[in-house]
Amino acid sequence: MKFSISKEKFLAGLLQVQNVVSTRTTLPILSNVLIEAEGNGLQLTTTDLDVGISGHVEAEVETPGAVTLPARKLATIIKELPSDQIQVSVNGDNVASIECGPSFFKILGLDADEFPPLADFDDPKVFKLEQKTLKDGLKKTGYAISTDETRYVLNGINCTFKENTMTLVATDGRRLAMMDHELEFPESNEIAVIIPTKAVNEVQRLLRDEGEVTILIGHNQIAFELNGSRLVSKLIDGNYPNYRQVIPGEAKYRIPLERETFLESVRRVSLLASDKSNSIKLEFSENVISIMANSPDIGEAKETITVKYKGPNMAIAFNPEFLMAPLRNLDTDEVYMELIDEMSPGVIKINVPFLYVLMPMRVTN
Amino acid sequence: MNSSPSRKIIHVDMDCFYAAIEVRDHPELRGKPVAVGGSSERRGVLTTCSYEARKFGCRSAMPTFKAMRLCPDLILMPVRFDVYRQESARIREIFHRFTSLVEPLSLDEAFLDVSHLNSSGSAIAMEIRAMIQEESQLTASAGISANKLIAKIASDWRKPNGQFEVSEGEVADFMRALPVKRLWGVGKVTEKRLQALGLETCGDIVDRPLHQLVAELGRFGAELHEMAQGIDHRKVNPSRERKSLSNERTFAENLTSATEGLLKLEPILDELEADLGHAKNRDREICKSVVKLKFADFTQTTIERAAMSIDRNLYRTLLEEAWARGDGKSVRLIGAGVRFLSESGSDDDHSGHQLKLFQ
Numbered sequence: 001m002k003f004s005i006s007k008e009k010f011l012a013g014l015l016q017v018q019n020v021v022s023t024r025t026t027l028p029i030l031s032n033v034l035i036e037a038e039g040n041g042l043q044l045t046t047t048d049l050d051v052g053i054s055g056h057v058e059a060e061v062e063t064p065g066a067v068t069l070p071a072r073k074l075a076t077i078i079k080e081l082p083s084d085q086i087q088v089s090v091n092g093d094n095v096a097s098i099e100c101g102p103s104f105f106k107i108l109g110l111d112a113d114e115f116p117p118l119a120d121f122d123d124p125k126v127f128k129l130e131q132k133t134l135k136d137g138l139k140k141t142g143y144a145i146s147t148d149e150t151r152y153v154l155n156g157i158n159c160t161f162k163e164n165t166m167t168l169v170a171t172d173g174r175r176l177a178m179m180d181h182e183l184e185f186p187e188s189n190e191i192a193v194i195i196p197t198k199a200v201n202e203v204q205r206l207l208r209d210e211g212e213v214t215i216l217i218g219h220n221q222i223a224f225e226l227n228g229s230r231l232v233s234k235l236i237d238g239n240y241p242n243y244r245q246v247i248p249g250e251a252k253y254r255i256p257l258e259r260e261t262f263l264e265s266v267r268r269v270s271l272l273a274s275d276k277s278n279s280i281k282l283e284f285s286e287n288v289i290s291i292m293a294n295s296p297d298i299g300e301a302k303e304t305i306t307v308k309y310k311g312p313n314m315a316i317a318f319n320p321e322f323l324m325a326p327l328r329n330l331d332t333d334e335v336y337m338e339l340i341d342e343m344s345p346g347v348i349k350i351n352v353p354f355l356y357v358l359m360p361m362r363v364t365n
Numbered sequence: 366m367n368s369s370p371s372r373k374i375i376h377v378d379m380d381c382f383y384a385a386i387e388v389r390d391h392p393e394l395r396g397k398p399v400a401v402g403g404s405s406e407r408r409g410v411l412t413t414c415s416y417e418a419r420k421f422g423c424r425s426a427m428p429t430f431k432a433m434r435l436c437p438d439l440i441l442m443p444v445r446f447d448v449y450r451q452e453s454a455r456i457r458e459i460f461h462r463f464t465s466l467v468e469p470l471s472l473d474e475a476f477l478d479v480s481h482l483n484s485s486g487s488a489i490a491m492e493i494r495a496m497i498q499e500e501s502q503l504t505a506s507a508g509i510s511a512n513k514l515i516a517k518i519a520s521d522w523r524k525p526n527g528q529f530e531v532s533e534g535e536v537a538d539f540m541r542a543l544p545v546k547r548l549w550g551v552g553k554v555t556e557k558r559l560q561a562l563g564l565e566t567c568g569d570i571v572d573r574p575l576h577q578l579v580a581e582l583g584r585f586g587a588e589l590h591e592m593a594q595g596i597d598h599r600k601v602n603p604s605r606e607r608k609s610l611s612n613e614r615t616f617a618e619n620l621t622s623a624t625e626g627l628l629k630l631e632p633i634l635d636e637l638e639a640d641l642g643h644a645k646n647r648d649r650e651i652c653k654s655v656v657k658l659k660f661a662d663f664t665q666t667t668i669e670r671a672a673m674s675i676d677r678n679l680y681r682t683l684l685e686e687a688w689a690r691g692d693g694k695s696v697r698l699i700g701a702g703v704r705f706l707s708e709s710g711s712d713d714d715h716s717g718h719q720l721k722l723f724q
Contacts, residue, residue: 148674362720
């Protein structure tokens with residue numbers, strides 16, 4: 001196997017796939033990237049057996065062939081090489097020689113035949129949508145994914161295709177983010193799956209603002225095909241909680257807020273949220289919200305913003321991180337906060353089908 | 366504080382509890398090196414081992430593969446927590462025949478306050494141990510003294526199947542000769558450090574001026590000074606509810622960078638997660654995450670934040686924040702833990718409590 005390739009392209013290809021390789025692995029070959037040289041380029045593939053990713057880069061292939069090399073080490077080497085033209089040749093013992101200007105590296109690889117192939121799908125359900133839509137949806141919901149490994153069904157995004165709508169939901173049991181997007185597909189394609197966090201993160205790195213992404217869903221597996229790359233992941237096997245029932249119905253009060261202003265006020269005030277309680281209080285009175293926090297050993301903070309609010313005086317406490325997360329990840333100028341009372345969930349909405357449900361904190365004073 | 370009339374505290378400690386139960390239930394194991402724990406293939410550790418196994422150097426909490434190397438004939442029995450719990454309940458019932466002031470420390474040890482009884486502490490301990498042996502065919506050791514600290518040290522004195530009393534008049538002498546490593550919170554590394562300061566026994570600590578100890582060891586120095594005199598005012602608390610759970614590790618060599626610390630944090634969190642998985646903790650609701658660092662100069666810092674689960678990223682952040690408090694000091698111990706919501710449902714320090722959308 002022998003090929004030459006530009007440093008820039010090789011590095012870009014490696015960076016795209018290297019995130020998947022696991023750091024702690026019992027199977028050494030899973031630390032490696034599979035390099036298959038054929039036709040007009042290289043196919044680069046990595047996997048940790050749960051998530052696998054494969055991408056194509058242009059190269060001049062002199063002798064086709066395949067080998068696996070330590071992914072992170074290889075990326076580091078390529079990054080440091082002194083000039084743009086790189087020649088790689090691999091002998092029968094899977095030893096790769098990398099030449100670039102005056103540099104010469106000899107890297108021990110493992111046999112490509114032992115690399116676990118990415119799964120193929122029998123008769124998958126296929127969906128096509130704009131990359132921008134998926135990118136936007138994952139950004140608006142992904143931060144609410146639970147990191148509690150004991151609740152594994154929540155360690156991902158629940159993705160439902162039903163009644164010509166794609167719905168993305170993430171929750172950790174205290175807050176929930178949900179986005180709907182209209183999409184045409186045959187009724188026979190209706191399905192609900194849970195995409196694990198790692199796959200969500202990796203596909204987000206691949207998604208661009210232009211072009212299409214094809215989603216293939218097979219038995220317990222999902223694949224994303226975009227920009228010449230393919231990401232395959234296992235799905236989380238389990239029942240996602242019935243989230244519809246925790247979304248409050250009719251709100252009593254709907255308060256329009258300037259997103260940036262509100263976010264910045266909360267961020268400033270939260271500097272004095274005590275480490276112990278980690279809560280901030282929002283006090284609503286006519287046309288004013290006072291945002292307050294106090295830390296017994298340090299002091300207190302208060303900021304007021306003018307809003308349109310005609311309801312009774314009311315105080316509600318939230319975890320500031322949970323309140324800021326959607327504000328950071330939305331991009332509209334205006335958001336709406338809907339409230340019922342101080343013990344019921346608050347809801348943040350925008351002018352498109354998105355909502356964020358947040359349980360308050362009970363504060364005993 | 367003057368702890369008015371003198372108390373009678375007994376610390377009862379079952380001898381190799383889990384292993385002893387296994388030997389009792391499998392008589393063919395008698396006289397052989399026996400351990401209870403997880404298998405080495407699954408990277409298990411020993412929870413207990415018999416005295417025969419201890420002769421080979423096996424210890425509880427030792428990785429099983431290491432124990433097998435020290436003692437190739439070691440008989441490893443799987444853990445049967447249900448049986449141990451049942452046996453533990455039976456033994457606690459015996460304690461309650463004497464006093465309602467029973468504070469279990471774990472399945473196999475407890476403090477009893479028998480101040481209200483007329484008999485001597487020694488006589489009561491003797492009776493309790495005889496009852497345990499008769500009713501469960503297991504042996505226990507006991508320490509008797511005027512406070513928890515000394516009773517616990519004393520229960521080790523005549524182990525196995527023995528007891529030792531330190532009367533009030535004997536406390537000073539008893540403590541003076543006591544090696545520092547017997548004190549709570551003094552492990553191998555601290556012991557070395559104390560030795561380097563010329564502190565081998567509790568007597569050495571008592572003779573050292575308090576301000577010097579504090580200068581050398583921080584707040585821990587003050588605690589040591591009290592402990593070394595055998596002073597302990599803690600009550601026997603029967604309704605002690607586990608308020609927190611943590612796991613810590615002292616390093617043979619101090620860590621000099623937060624990056625190093627982050628690497629060491631992972632296995633500590635692994636263990637914490639495993640401990641939380643145990644039945645006794647499974648139903649408890651977490652309300653806070655805590656990270657503790659002890660610096661090279663023995664000062665320590667603790668940082669905690671509201672959390673409802675083990676969020677590794679949060680622990681990493683807390684570790685980095687705690688590290689920054691050290692102003693570049695190297696670190697000798699890292700601890701990570703959780704605080705539980707008290708079972709009554711409210712947080713004991715009256716701070717906020719996050720409500721849930723669903724369970």
